[in-house]
Amino acid sequence: DDGRFYPQIDSTNSEAKRFAEDHPGQSALFVAEEQTAGRGRLGRQWMSEQGTGLYLSLLIRPEIEPSRASLVTQVAAVATAEAVEAVTGLEAQIKWPNDLIVDGKKVCGILAELSAEMTAVNYLVVGIGINVNQSDLPGEIQDKASSLRRLTGRKIDRQTLLRAVVERFGHYLGALQDDALLERMHQVYRLKSATLGKEVRLLGKADRTARVLDITKEGELLVIYPNGERERIHFGEVSV
Ligand code: BTN
Known part of the structure; x- marks a missing residue:
């Protein structure tokens, strides 16, 4: 596919949508x-200083129903986790829905944006931001975030990481047409989950706590509250 490189842009996701x-x-x-x-x-900004992080967006046009779109973000999370592990030797976990965590700190975020009709996806933009070679992160996120360089103690080649992410994304995207691969992808997602089985706080839900029973193939979080009530959560954020 077509690769487009920009020395500077507002946002690769915005550019991908304009292009689409x-x-x-x-x-x-x-x-x-x-x-x-x-x-x-959730309307936040993503620190994107020059030359340190990896900022990429994939524009794809999968022939799927809109309800299966979150599968693509799971694919992106699994692909990026494996790529980070292969290139750095670190162990990456996935915090629902699709943050990558190493040693308890966020090193990557994924922002998926969808254009769809009732029954068909028109296009999907999957934006991936990885903290690669930052030697310092801003004070306000220091305790929650890190970079691959800080975690490994060495500089990481962004080109190599980019290739690894794109290659694995292409591989796992096959899960949209292949049930066996979908099953494998979901297994990897669950295995790497930092959220499954944990007590979590659900942000925006009056900070209720709940235990995570499952993460479904549709990407929903299935939780149980202390009073025994269960809920499926489609969208949001948790903290462990
Ligand atoms: C998050 O964790 O909140 C998601 C962050 C996503 C950041 C990436 S960087 C490349 C792409 N372009 C953007 O403007 N955002 C995504």
Whole structure:
């Protein structure tokens, strides 16, 4: 597929969406050295200083129903976790829905954006931001986030990591048409989950605590509250 590189851009996700609207039917990869308006989930910003992190977006046009779109973010999380592990030797965990955690600290976030009709996805943009070679992170996120360089003590080649992410993403995306591969992908997701089986706080739910019973193939969190009530959670954030 088509790879597009930018020394500087507002956001690779925004660029991918603009491109998608102007180029029906096309898929592409967008990578930037620096983002001036990098976006995170839940309206947050994503620190994207020049030359340290990896900032990429994949524009894909899977022939799936909108309800299966979160599967693609699971694919991205699993692919990125394996790529990080292969390139750095670190062990990566996935915090629901799709943050990558190493040694309890966030090193990667994923922002998926969807354009869909009732029954069909038009396009999906999967944005992946990895803290690679930052030697310091801003004070306000120091205790929650880290970089691969800080965790390994060495500089990581971003090109190698990029190739590993894209290669594994392509592989696991086959899960959309292959039930056996879907099963394997889901197994890897569960195995690497930092959330499954844990007591968590559900942000935005008056900070209720609950235990995570399962993470479904549709990417929902199945939780049980102390009073025995169960709930399926489609969207949001948890803290352990
Ligand atoms: C999150 O954890 O909140 C998700 C962060 C996603 C950041 C990436 S960097 C590349 C792509 N472009 C963006 O503007 N955001 C995503």
